[in-house]
Amino acid sequence: MKMIAAYSADQIRSAEQALMARLPEGTLMLRAASGLAAACADLLPKVYGSRVVLLVGSGDNGGDALYAGAVLARRGARVEAVLAGERTHQAGLHALQEAGGVVAGEDAVAAAELIVDGLVGIGASGALREPYARLAEAANAAAGLVVAVDVPSGVDASSGRVAGAAVRAALTVTMGARKTGLLVDPGAGFAGRIELVDIGLDAYLPGPDVTALTRAGVAGRLPRPGHETDKYRRGVVGIAAGSDQYTGAAVLAVGGALRAGAGMVRYAGPGRPAAQVRARWPEAVITELDEPSIDGVGRVQAWVVGPGLGTGRWARELVARVLASDVPVLVDADGLNLVAKGVALLRRTGPVLITPHAGELARLTGAGRDEIEAGRLAHVRAAAAELGVTVLLKGSTTVVAEEGSPVRVNGTGTPWLAAGGTGDVLSGIAGSLLAQGLSGYDAGSCGAYLHGLAARIAACGAPLTAAEVAEAVPAAIRALSGESALDHARELTDW
Numbered sequence: 001m002k003m004i005a006a007y008s009a010d011q012i013r014s015a016e017q018a019l020m021a022r023l024p025e026g027t028l029m030l031r032a033a034s035g036l037a038a039a040c041a042d043l044l045p046k047v048y049g050s051r052v053v054l055l056v057g058s059g060d061n062g063g064d065a066l067y068a069g070a071v072l073a074r075r076g077a078r079v080e081a082v083l084a085g086e087r088t089h090q091a092g093l094h095a096l097q098e099a100g101g102v103v104a105g106e107d108a109v110a111a112a113e114l115i116v117d118g119l120v121g122i123g124a125s126g127a128l129r130e131p132y133a134r135l136a137e138a139a140n141a142a143a144g145l146v147v148a149v150d151v152p153s154g155v156d157a158s159s160g161r162v163a164g165a166a167v168r169a170a171l172t173v174t175m176g177a178r179k180t181g182l183l184v185d186p187g188a189g190f191a192g193r194i195e196l197v198d199i200g201l202d203a204y205l206p207g208p209d210v211t212a213l214t215r216a217g218v219a220g221r222l223p224r225p226g227h228e229t230d231k232y233r234r235g236v237v238g239i240a241a242g243s244d245q246y247t248g249a250a251v252l253a254v255g256g257a258l259r260a261g262a263g264m265v266r267y268a269g270p271g272r273p274a275a276q277v278r279a280r281w282p283e284a285v286i287t288e289l290d291e292p293s294i295d296g297v298g299r300v301q302a303w304v305v306g307p308g309l310g311t312g313r314w315a316r317e318l319v320a321r322v323l324a325s326d327v328p329v330l331v332d333a334d335g336l337n338l339v340a341k342g343v344a345l346l347r348r349t350g351p352v353l354i355t356p357h358a359g360e361l362a363r364l365t366g367a368g369r370d371e372i373e374a375g376r377l378a379h380v381r382a383a384a385a386e387l388g389v390t391v392l393l394k395g396s397t398t399v400v401a402e403e404g405s406p407v408r409v410n411g412t413g414t415p416w417l418a419a420g421g422t423g424d425v426l427s428g429i430a431g432s433l434l435a436q437g438l439s440g441y442d443a444g445s446c447g448a449y450l451h452g453l454a455a456r457i458a459a460c461g462a463p464l465t466a467a468e469v470a471e472a473v474p475a476a477i478r479a480l481s482g483e484s485a486l487d488h489a490r491e492l493t494d495w
């Protein structure tokens, strides 16, 4: 599988309606409930005698929970339903009671081994109301494992927004297709592991709302050097970064670029960062700049401009010169702060990939930083449309948007990446991919994937430094195909 696809609540609802029209009433809910019951049974050490509490809202999400509860009750579980809504799915409640399940009060939640969150699904609107919000908090405070039906209640299925209380699940059993909000933070952080129940929806689904590249998807997009290649044909990336004040950004961006497959890395910058890059990376070809000009740097297939550059006139002139070239350009960090003062700089014929964090995007678009973090999908889409460039928005879920394509969501990140300098490494990696001929959309999404995977490999459950992320990029590329260094040595057995 090369891609994971996710859909908005409206897309799912239309597909379900089309499918439902061809099936006897209730068929889909029974399919959903049997998948849900199987997933719950897998989580319990033993179904017989276990204590299961269903949180049941007034819609079909509650219906799923009730029917699944009936299956578990028939297998000997003690199933109690807490009815939260003014209405309850009557056929579902009847099925549960027939199987021996009972209705209980809110106190039951604390004593449950397994809590099934059937409060609301794709029919939710706005923040959870009472008593739903209180029940969500009770589930989060309880010792029992929490399984969310379709989406964790309180998470907006279409955006991942969380306004107020929300259920924090260990497992989300989602029906028919993944919902966008399960892949994008803050919602993704509430979903836990995601299990997809096939209810036969695939043929009725439209093009996805968002996608996420898988290992195979990234592996298929990364160029491998052909037999007769040379360093120029593999792609040369130029890095215009660093200043006398910020030298580290230059070293880190060059490090990321060197590890991500370009045939050569050219560095251009002032004397102090140039000396540091020279000392750390003998592999890089260095041009020390007296003037903010790239005329003497030599040919590159893509530029990275901005990390640690400063925001003075010199830096502004350098950014303008790089953007005036005819090759793809990645703009990051101070490059973005400069562009924020005049977005006309971004109007050029060559491709542009920008890599802001929420604060940088806020300066570019005028939206609030918190607002961007709460609704990153909507903001990244709007920025790509407004600025006419590919936008990679960094953060706990990194998202890449380009007009006319579904947003690509990256699922490999780790909170250990929240460390100074890791963004500079990402610019180097993605710039290296641009130079190898990937589009801004692919370079951004494959770059974020490798960056996150490298961080996981480097961190291994402990703090990491940005330099270590760059070091681990080759291991991440190897991990894509599941190959080890030894496998590559074995290729030579005939010699």
Ligand SMILES: NC(=O)C1=CN([C@@H]2O[C@H](COP(=O)(O)OP(=O)(O)OC[C@H]3O[C@@H](n4cnc5c(N)ncnc54)[C@H](O)[C@@H]3O)[C@@H](O)[C@H]2O)[C@@H](O)CC1
Pocket (backbone or CB within 6 Å): 016, 017, 020, 028, 029, 030, 032, 033, 057, 058, 059, 060, 061, 062, 064, 119, 120, 121, 122, 123, 124, 125, 126, 127, 128, 129, 130, 132, 149, 150, 151, 175, 199
């Ligand atoms: N439509 C279908 O064919 C299928 C639907 N399925 C299930 O049905 C769910 C959708 O069911 P519904 O459309 O009935 O909608 P939901 O059950 O998701 O929620 C709607 C109900 O919740 C209440 N509600 C909405 N927002 C609320 C809030 N913020 N606080 C408190 N109450 C709120 C509404 O008053 C309404 O009664 C899916 O998520 C899925 O679990 C599955 O059974 C698969 C098949």
Ligand SMILES: Nc1ncnc2c1ncn2[C@@H]1O[C@H](COP(=O)(O)OP(=O)(O)O)[C@@H](O)[C@H]1O
Pocket (backbone or CB within 6 Å): 357, 394, 395, 396, 397, 398, 413, 414, 415, 416, 417, 418, 419, 420, 421, 422, 423, 424, 425, 426, 451
């Ligand atoms: N909570 C998090 N979970 C996963 N990745 C994160 C988290 N916080 C930050 N990151 C990642 O760490 C990197 C930080 O980059 P950036 O904000 O530019 O920092 P710097 O300027 O110090 O390099 C980005 O790739 C971002 O996506």
Ligand SMILES: [K+]
Pocket (backbone or CB within 6 Å): 061, 117, 118, 119, 120, 121, 148, 149, 150, 151, 152, 153
């Ligand atoms: K739910």
